[in-house]
Each structure stands twice: as C-alpha cells, then as structure tokens.
Amino acid sequence: MSITPRQFAQAAIKVRREISIDEHTTASHRVAVVRGLEGPAVVENLAIYLVGAGFARAFRSSLKIAQEFLELAPDEESEVARSVGEILGQDNGVDADFKSNRRDPWIAEGIGHLVLWLSRRLPALAARGQIQALTQLHVQSMEQGIDLAALYVDGAALGVHIGESKASVANATSNVAEAAAFFREFDDGDPIRGVQLRNVVQLLRESLRSELDGRVTKALWEENRCYGATVAYGDGSTFAPTRARKTYRDLSPGPEHVLLVCLCLADYPAFFDEVSDAMRGVI
C-alpha cells in the first residue's frame, strides 16, 4: 500500500486532467465550479491522493516525530487502515449521520486540499497568487484549529491563504454562509483565530525560500490574506453557485481574493461512497 509523495502527486495531476472548471466573477467574490469529479479515473486518483497526502503522510509524520524520542515500529498498513476506518467507516453501511458529519466533510476537506495543491498550475483555483507552502492534510480533528492554510506569493507580496471546506447534499447555501462566518472571524480579529494563524504562518514560513522569508513580517503587518471556501453539493439542489453573496461582500481580501470552489456532484451520495470504497481499495 505504500504511497510515496511522488505517487500522490501524480494522482493529483491525473485528477487535474479530468476535471473541468467554470470561472465566474461576482460582485462579492470569485467562483470556480468544478465538474467531472465523479469519473472513475478521478475517483481512483482522488483516493490515492487522499490516502497518500492524508493518512499515509500523517502517519509517517507522526511516526517520524515519535521515533525521534521513542523506539517504535508500528505497522504502517494496519495503522493507516485503522485511521481510514475511523474516518470513513469499515464500509459504506455506516449510518447517515456518520457520513454527513464525519466521512463526507473529511473527503471534502481533502478535495479542498487537493484544489489548493492544484492551484499552483490552475490559477482558476487560486484565491490569490501562487501557493508556496501548504499545511499537511490533517487526519485527527483539530481543536478549533485552521484546517487548511497556505502561504502564497502574489508579485512582491506574500500572504496567507485560509481555507475552509464543507459538504452537504442540499445545504450548500448554508455551508457557504458558514464558511463566510469562519472567514469573518479572522476579519474581526478574533484573538483565538489570531493565535492559530500566527502558529500556522510561522510554521509554514520555515519552508519558504530564504528570499521570501523576509516578506512574512510585512504580510502579517499588512494582513495580506485570501480566503478559499470549498463546498461540495448535489447537482439537484437549489444552490446557485455563481450568485453574489451578501456574506462575502465585505470580507477583507476583497472580491478578487475570495474564492468559492463549488464541487458540483451529479450523484452526491454515490460519489462519497465510491471515493470511500476506492480509498479502502488503495489500502
């Protein structure tokens, strides 16, 4: 099962080749509607990416950390399988609540992570500039943390991308508003978000090329940032992805730098079941 970074990178590239993106600009934000996720090849590569960039990488990171201080030799395959089981369930027979509250949001978050990864080559998926450092896709639920963050460079400016992902068959409008509320916490200077943002920025900056490091302090001073929301929803819902939204209108990065990535799924339940099965298959 061992998935190397090269393998999940290749999987991501394959996904990129299969999907289509419709770009829209509204008065309040930009929109990228992503279609074509349900194709078998996409599902298969998506699964490789999610297992590789998510579970396997998280496991290896944690193992590497633990092994610095302890003598440990756990079995990767069984550990990853256990983690996948915890998040996805052993099969698709898990109850609906589990799917909608745990499994599907995690997969949507993984896709949000992939979207940001792909944005380096697909500017339509970039809320702003080009991503330079990106947080790892997390497996454990964070305590009120920031699920997804990255540092981008836009010309001379460096900034922070803050991401949020949501998934629901028919509540995309609420999901979009919830993501806006999340972003609003940063705009409002919520001190807790401030702590989290400082932590993640200072971690990511250490991966930057040295000529970019000097721009981080300025970025924090100028609060250079952009927001990217990823929302997965069923195609049959009443959600209108390209509409301007009141809740996005006054977000501090401005309409140019607030991106809503809409994952429009023709058969929402089937998609998540298929991705889950494919991930179990990867293991």
Place this chain on the structure above:
Amino acid sequence: MYGSGTSVLFENLPELEGLTPDSARRVLSSVYGEILAQRLSAEVVTVDDATERHSYLRRLAAALESYAVFDRAEDDDEDVAASRAGAAFIAAEALSLAADLFAIQPERPYRYRLAHPAYLARVEAGLLYLIAGFDANATPCARAVPARPVDTRSLDGRFAEWACDAFRLLLFLRPQPRPAPRSASEAETVGDIEVVARAVLFEELGDCVTDYIAWLGVGEGSPSETADRLRQLADLLVAQRGAQHADIHHLARLLETAIRSTSPRALRAVPVPDGMANVTYLDYITARARGDDRMWPRPLLWPPARDFVSAYIRDAAHHVVVNAPTGSGKSAIAEIALTHALSQGWAVYLVPTNALANQVRADLAESLAPLEGVQVRAFVGDAEYSLLEDESVAADEADAGTVVVMTPEKCALALRLRPQLFENCGLCVFDECHLLRDGARGALAELVVGHVLAVAPECRIVLMSAMVANPDDLAAWLNEATGRTAAVVREPWRPTRTMRSVVGLDADPVREAAVAAFERLADRSTHFRFEKFPARHALLLGLCGPWSSGEAEDYALLRLPTATTLKVSRERTIQSSDWTNPTTAVVAEHLARSGFSTLAFTPADPHHAFSVAGRIDVVDVPREPIGERTQAYLVLAEDELGVTSRVRSNIENGVAVHTAALVDAERLASERAFREGSALVMAATGTVAQGLNFPATAVVVAGTVVGDRRDAATEEGRVRAQSQLLNALGRAGRAGVANQGLSIVVPEQLVLLSGPADNASLRNAVAFIASDDASTDVRSALGPLVERATEGRLDVGSATPEELVAYSYLPFQEQDGVSATDILARTLAVTRAPAGRDVTAAVVADSVLETGFAYLESTQAPEWLTGATYRTGLPFFQALRFQQARARLLQGGGEQAGNPPSSILGWIDHLFGVLRLVPPDTARAMLGRKLSAPRMAPLWADDAVGDDPLWEPHEEWLGAWGAVQDAVRLFISGQSLAAIAQEVLGAGRDVDPERTGGGKPLPRLIAFTNSTVERLSRFAGLVVACEELDPQLLPIEAIRDEGNSSWHSLALLPLALRCGCDSESSLSWFRFGLRLRRPAHRLARLFPLAAGIVGDAAAREWIGARLAEWLADDDGGRRDGDDDVLTAIKLLVS
C-alpha cells in the same frame, strides 16, 4: 504610558508602512485606556476609531513577534538585537493587552490548558517579555493561566499539562523544576500514533523548559544545548509540515529564543568574587536564584543589574554611579556589589532614613544569609552621640564580611569617633544618593563620602538613585577624588508602565446638573444660599507618556461614574473650595472597588492623609483579612496612644495611612496592611516616597502643592515639589502583579473636560506632568562654602546651615592621619568646582579652619569644646551656648562633682538644668519646631529674645522648660500619649483621638516625640561628650568604667531619651527585644534585666534567653493573665 524607559524600544522598530513609534505607543496606550474603562465602569472617548485600533493592535502583535523571533537573522549585530528586543516587548504588550481587553475564556471544554489558544497567547506573551528583558512582566501572564491542570488521562494530555506547569514556573521565574510525569507505557505507545507524537513533543518541550529552569536555579545543564534541542524539535515539525503541531512549533521557537536571550543575564553568570570560596558563592547564588517562602527568586538580572555587572565586575570600574528608576532593581545591584566586596573588607550601606535602614537590613540579612560569616547590622539610634557598643561600628565588625546599614548622620558619628575602623572598608553603597543635594543633610553626606575615601583610599563607591540627572558629574567626582575609574550605569528601564492622567469634571453632565441645581435653588426660600449637586468626574489620559503633545489624538477621555458633591450659589457660581481631598478620596475609593491597590498621596499636609482616609470606605469590598501581626501592631498602637487609633478604624475600613504623624506601631500596621492586601488604599504623604517600596497599581495625587505653599514660590521649592510629584506618579505599577499602572492627578482647581482636545488647559494647570522623570541635577550642597572659602569671604556669623555642618564636621586637627584637607579634597564641591575657579582643598580647609579658630578665640570657648561638637555633630554655636549654660549651672552648685546623678532620670534633670539656662534664641534653635502647648508657650514669647549667655531666665521661662521636662519624663517613663496629653496639654479626661489636624492633642504629642525628643537626645549626647572631655560631675577615673552607675546611666542617656526609656532594663528590651516604647517598658516590668548584666552583648543574650523561655512556656498561646497587649507583644517577638 511609555516614557523614557521604553522609548528606545519604540525607536528601532522594523520598517513597516504605517508603523511609527508614536502610533504604536498611542494604540497600546489607547487599548489600556479601554481596559481601564472596562475596569472602572467608564465610557471612553478617543479621536481614533476603535475597530482600526484593534486591527492595528493585532497586526502589531503578529508582525513584531514575527520580526523578533521568526525572521531569519542576517546581520544579528547589536543594533538588530536591540531592535528585536524592542519588537518582542511591543508584541508582548500587544498580546497581553489584547488578552486583557477581550478577556477570552474557554467557551467549551478543552483537553488540556495548552490546547486552548487563550492560554497559549498568555504563554506566548510571557516568553516575549522574557526575550525583551521584562522578566517581571511575564509573571501576570503566568498567573492568567490556571494553576490547576485539567484532569486528563490521555497520554498527550499528561505531558501537555506537565509542560504547561513548566512554562508557568519559567514565567514566574521560580527555578524549582518539577519531576516529569510517568513515561508512556507500552500500551500507550501502541495507540494512535498522532497522540503518541504529540505526547513526545510535549515531553520534549517540557523537558527543555525544565532543564532551563533547573539551570537558572544553578543546576546542571547547558542553555545552548537546550536551545539547540528546541531548534531540532522545531525543524522536525517544519520538515513534517504538520499544522496540527503548529502550536508546539511556535512554543519551541519562542522558548529557544527566550533561552538564548535570557541565559547571558542569568545570575549564575555573574563571576565569582575574588577571594571568595567557590562553594560559598555557589550556595549564595543558588539560594538567591531559587528563592524560598521569604525571599523572592531572582535567577535573572534585570537590565540595570546586567549593565552594572558589566561595568563593575567585567570591566572592573572602581566606582559606579547607578541612575535607574524606582522599582528597577537597585537593591539587587547593591547586593551584587556587596557580595563582591565582603571577601575583601566590610561595607557601609548608606540610606536616607532609619526606617529604610531597617528594611534594607532585614532584606540583606535574608538574602546574604547563605554567605558564611556575613553579618548585616543596622542601628536603633539616630544621630545622637552614644557610647553604647551596639550603637556604633564595633572593632570586630570592621572585618571582612560585615555590612553596616546606616544613615549618613550615623555614619558621620562613626567616622568621627573611630575613623581607623574604616580603613578596612571595601565598599560604600549610597542609596538614594540624590540626598547629596539636600541642604545640610546633603553637605554632611558629601563630607561622609569624602571622609570614607580619605580614610580608605581603596574603598569602592556605588552611588544609586532614581533622580539624578547628571550621573556623569558624580562619576567624574569619584574619578577625580580617587584617581580610579568611575562608570555610569544609566538605565531608564523599569518593569512597569504608568498611564498618567488628570481628573476633572465631565463638562456636559456637570453643566446640566449645575443648572438643575440652580433651578431647584431658585424654587426654594432665599434662606437657602446654596444647592448641592453631584459633579461627575472625567479622566483625561495621556497616550504618549509625558504630556508633551498638544494633539487631541494623544489623549483619551474616560467618563467616570464617580462624582464630587459641589454647591451652586444664587449668583450662579460653583463653590469649589472643597475639591482636592474629597475628589481624591472618591476616586481612590472607586479605584479600590475596581480592583486597584491604590496610593492616595496628600502632598500638601501630613494630616490630610487622615482626612482623605476618613472619607474612603471599602469595608464591603472583598480583600485579604487583617493579618494577626497587623492586628498585633494595632493593639500596641492603641496602647501607645492610650486611646482608639484612627489607623485601626481606617484599616478596618480597608484604608492604611502613612504619614510622619504616626506612632511607630501604627506605621508598621499600615505598612503590613497595605502589603498583605487587607488595606486596598494607602493614604500617604511624601514619607512613602523616601525609598520605601509600596507597590501599587494606581496612584492618586491630591493637588500639586507640596508642603508649605510659600515654598512653591521659590525655585528650589518648585524643583523639590516637581520631583516629589513625579516620583509619586511613578509609584503606580506593581512588578509581578500588573504590568501597567494608572496615576491620577487631582489639580488644585477644578476643570471642565469635554474631550481629548482639552489637554491644553490641563497641561497648564498641572505643568509637571509634561516632564519625563523626576531627575534633577545633583549639585554639591557645599558649593557655596567652597566658593566663599576660596574667595576668603567666610564668616561664621552669616554661615548657612550647610556651612555650619562643615564647621562641625571637619576635624580642627588631624585625626588618625586624616585632616580636613584630606576630606575636602575628596568632596564633590572641591573636585567639581565650576570651570575657571581655581579651588584647592587646602585653601578651603585653611579658610574654614582659620575662620573657625578665629571664631573660637572670639568666643573664648574652651579648647575641648571643638572635640565635643566634632563627636556630636552639633552646630558649634549651639554647643557653645550649651556649655556656657552648663558651666553656669555647675558653678551655681546645684550639682556637685562627687555627687553625680546615678540614674537616667537624674541625668535628665541635669540636661534640663542646663537647657533652662541656654539663652532664648539658641534654645529655640535647639528645639526646632514650635511646641504648641500652653505651658510651653513662654519659650516662644515675644519678650523672650536674645542670645546673651548670661541671660537670666524668668519664672515663665523656667516653667515652660519644666513643662517640656514633664513631657519628657512622662514619655520615658512609658506613659501613653493620651496620659501625657492630659498632663502636659491639659487635654482633659477624654483625649480626642482625631488626627485630621495638627492642632489636635495626639498629632501635637506625636510631633513632640518624633521631633523634639530626637533633638533633645542629641543634646543629651552633648552632655556625655562634655563629661568625657571636661569631667565636672564625674571623677575622671569613673569615665568608661562600666561598673560606675553614674557613668553607665550617662552612657545610656541619649539613646534612652530617643527611645523613650528611663531605665537600662526598658532600654535593653527596646534594643534587643521589641523596638516599641511601651512594650519595652512592659517587658522590662515582666522581666527586669538581671543585675550583673554588663555590656550590650550580655544584655542581648540575656534577653534572647528570656524571650525563648517565655515563648516556650505557653506554646505560643495566651496564658491566664495575659491581656491583649501582652498577647500582641508575644506574637511580634515570636
């Protein structure tokens, strides 16, 4: 809020658009203003926009932390390091102010404390304060994180909680590491690998903190290795790019920076003193760094101490002048200097007051205890001449290892009596050395320093003050006087910030209330001339440190909920005469109710402290209970007074009082009450400013007049007033408790405030508030003498008080190889004479001595009298009149040689016998302040004038002296002040316990015992010196014969009088038992000093043994027959 102590931190910020020192200062201060508004239930009015301000605040925190800690260093030279330290400070301020402002509390359960961003932010701010060198500011950050760990059974939780405790210990700077928790079991390590990873990360983090704490406490380890481990930890997390551990990465990097920046400041890094055993020094440094229940840990040097070590030890400057603000750790500097001196010789520690001497002695005795063979001494007595061995530096103390803490006056006495003992003095620390500029006291202090340097040319001098504007001049003095290097440590750093503000009336509501009151008055009968109305207060806050700016944006207005009751007249005028003290009381009470420990200064009059205290009632506010020792002092205070103590009722209401008009037990009770928190307010006069440390979080200053209003018209009076007022403002700030303090000035005249733009009128009314600090140039008080001597213009008849000190102090002939020229050559006045003036010590000395001799010849004074004045330090002219009166008395045959007094009381009779014959002008000069008792009035009668030594006193004069003697007799016999008042003042059966005015019986009596008795005791010393040098009553063979009761009681006389004791027994109990007058009498009655006890050492030992027996006898409890006083005494001597 940010004055000179922090200005350098703001001046070197990184270049970021819109970030300027002023804007940063303004925003931080403005946010503190918001916090004040919350705490004081006030409404805040500013020019700027709150949303923008908050945005700026969080950007300031994030960007400057990033710059200080995370930016990759390219040229980490000194300037960059200083700039980063400044950024760390401002980031810490921004983070902690934001945390205070938004008071974030966990809204939902969290797994462990470090999992909650609110607590993480506090730890973050604390570490940044350490990085910036503001160690004491980290303590409130630690306190904001709950002490109790969350009950967690998870592996990562267990280690996270331990790491959190370690961080708290580090921020508290308590180097007492705690053992690591149980290691991960095998079962735990096979669980979720992410949990295991997090656990090991916390374990490593906690381990690093613990190792560093242990190292600070002089344990094993290496800070650079610990810092390297943290860097590796951070690098590991970067490599894994795990956002889930970003918090640990952040803490690791902050901690790494904190260790690298603080370890060079560690106390343990101070080099071992020459000649001191390594082990001995290690014991000391370990105890000092770790602290204990009684001694605050001090593992790091604050910036002034760091600079001092650099100058005094590493660069080996012979002398150092330290100019650093109050509360910036000057006592730590003195301690370091002492540890480096004591292996070479003994040390003198000069302080301006006896109260401070006792405090310094107690503190040093505690902190230097681990140094084997070191002893710390202070004296009971004052400037009176005494032959008692415990009242001067003894020969066996002038050895290596002794610190003698004393006033310049006491030191002057010791130098005059036994100059040879100072030859081995290796160090002279002079605390509050700005005393040098203070008239006669300053002149004496300067001569003392010159004398020490003349006797001990190798002695190092450390001058310390918060108020010297010209430390370079003082260093040049020491350099020129000794030919040795003299460095200056000039460090405006202080650990707390003070928001300066002025209170006025909130214009609009006050106008409305006044109009409404006027309308009510108009409706009433014309019989009513006034109508009262509540005038709401408003506070104008200065946002840029001293009030030098005229821009409205540099000020904020707080509309307070408090009010002063004013009256409007039918002429539509507002009566504002009773504004200052009532407003001070109302505002101080509100501050106390809002959680501030508050000092209310009443600089105009010592009795105003009582009137302000009486208006404050915080009895219902939760506070610490009154401690049993405080209670005990109150019991003894009332025993001393003989009536109810107003200090008791004030303390019971939550208000302490500190003025010169207190009996000792009241003063001690007040100090304890405020320190322990049973009193939330201390109403105080300038006495508190004299070096005693009463940390408060708020200060209210009642008016801008200091002391006598007539002094305000003179330049000297203005400078002194400004200095005292600024010093009072600087008292707001309590290191380790609150990083910011609030000081409020109540102007003399009420002023209406509408908004921040009203600053101009206040800057006019309270001009001193625009000054940055209280420093003024220290000029030699002997300067005029030197000038006149050089020009040959000295004239005894027109001598200033400073010149009189020189005449008294300088030896007319060489003493132990030291002449007047030797002393003068080492004074500030001679070494730093104004440019162009050719001054030599020899010329000045010759001029002084010739003038003195000429005067002596003209007076036909006996030759020995110069020796007597030299020993006692009394002005020659007073001593001469005293001797002439003494000669008349003895010639009169009232007392005969061979039949001398054999008791203290007998010698008191002799003293007053002489005093009655002293001519009126000199007698009044000797007494000093006027005694306001009818029976004593003839001493100040218009017809009692002249200075004829053959003056014949009339009956009224003799009666007046009789009244003084009666008062003294009652005082030394142990009567209560009320009893003395009844007899001497005719105060009636029920003595008025009021203290609010100087005319009341108790304030009059206290002034008498504090001032007049002190002066009389110095003349008692002159009686001793006269008998020594010109034996008239005692046969010469009796002199210095301990067994001779006459001589023995004479030797006791000055101190007995000073301490209020009439027997050797009571005086011994005072000196070696409990330093309170009536308790000493009580103990003497209970345990009379056994016959055959000779000498101080024997008396001290005997009393120690009696006390031990007494305390052991009843297990510390109350025995049958013990009354409240005895119970209190027992508690205080235990």
